[in-house]
Structure formats: C-alpha cells, structure tokens
Amino acid sequence: MVKSTVRFPEPVVEEIEALVEDGVVESKSEFHRFCSEYVLAQLDPEFEPETLDFEELEAQLIRDSTGPSEGDGISFLESVLFIRKHALRGNVQDAEDFIDHHYDPHDRDAVLLEELLSFYHDSAPDSAATPRRSVQPEQR
Known part of the structure; x- marks a missing residue:
C-alpha cells in the first residue's frame, strides 16, 4: 500500500x-x-x-447514522456541498441554520459539518487562506 x-x-x-x-x-x-x-x-x-x-x-x-431526519432525504455529501457553497459566498448564518435544522447537535455528522464551517468562518473574507475558486489563472 x-x-x-x-x-x-x-x-x-x-x-x-x-x-x-x-x-x-x-x-x-x-x-x-x-x-x-x-x-x-x-x-x-x-x-x-x-x-x-x-x-x-x-x-x-x-x-x-442519525444524520438528517428521515424525511429530509439529504445525504451527508449533499450537506457538505451545501455548507461549502454558503460559506464560500459568506452566508455563514444560512449554513449554521442548515446544520441546526437538519442535524442533532451531538451527531458526529453535525460535528464534522460545523468543523468544516468553522474553517471558512475563522478565515477572514479577504484572506488568502480562505479557499476560493478563481476565474482567472493564478499570476506568477
């Protein structure tokens, strides 16, 4: 291996x-x-x-996994994509609301999603450390 x-x-x-x-x-x-x-x-x-x-x-x-409630029909991967999309757009509150609404606070998936969100939230919006997609190729 x-x-x-x-x-x-x-x-x-x-x-x-x-x-x-x-x-x-x-x-x-x-x-x-x-x-x-x-x-x-x-x-x-x-x-x-x-x-x-x-x-x-x-x-x-x-x-x-207890994850989202039965009727939600949202996979963990879909949740990750939702959280990432909102965090990249600066909609941290919407991402937090999503986690609170769809997950039990003690569920391991909620912990992982909140950690992912904190990665974006703790980075300053204009920080180079914040992962962002660039339309332009990187200048060297």
Whole structure:
C-alpha cells in the first residue's frame, strides 16, 4: 500500500479516535481507507472498494447514522456541498441554520459539518487562506 499524509482539525481526529475506542473501526487508518473508498464509490458506481468488511462498515457508519431526519432525504455529501457553497459566498448564518435544522447537535455528522464551517468562518473574507475558486489563472 502507498502511504499518504493528511492533516485534519483536532475535533475531527478526536471524533475518529472515539470511533476506534468504541470498536466501530479497528484503527484510524481503517477509517480513512473506508471513507476514501466510500466517497469514490459514491462518485463512480463502477468503483470496487477493497476495504475488508466494507459493507458492514458502511452499514454501521453511514446507514445507521442519525444524520438528517428521515424525511429530509439529504445525504451527508449533499450537506457538505451545501455548507461549502454558503460559506464560500459568506452566508455563514444560512449554513449554521442548515446544520441546526437538519442535524442533532451531538451527531458526529453535525460535528464534522460545523468543523468544516468553522474553517471558512475563522478565515477572514479577504484572506488568502480562505479557499476560493478563481476565474482567472493564478499570476506568477
């Protein structure tokens, strides 16, 4: 296997470590492998996950998640896209309202969405650290 290093905010790491401590996943690496393959499988229906017990992990981590209420029909990925879109446009309050309306405050998905939102909220609007799409190619 190829080794890759990724940095995550501390609250995200703490949530993942809690899943390991609770025995939901065997290790942080297993969690990261599962998440990567899960997203790839959502994007490409022909992608075949190689993680051992992928379906069991999917059932435990995704399908059994309390996430949005039943009638909402919103996937976590759709929620991430919604939060990101509003945050990039400076509509932080709308993004916060979305999380409050669709998620239980103690749900792990809500924690992850709030952490994502804080990434945008903590960055100054004109800061170079704020991720923004540019219409013009970067000048060098």
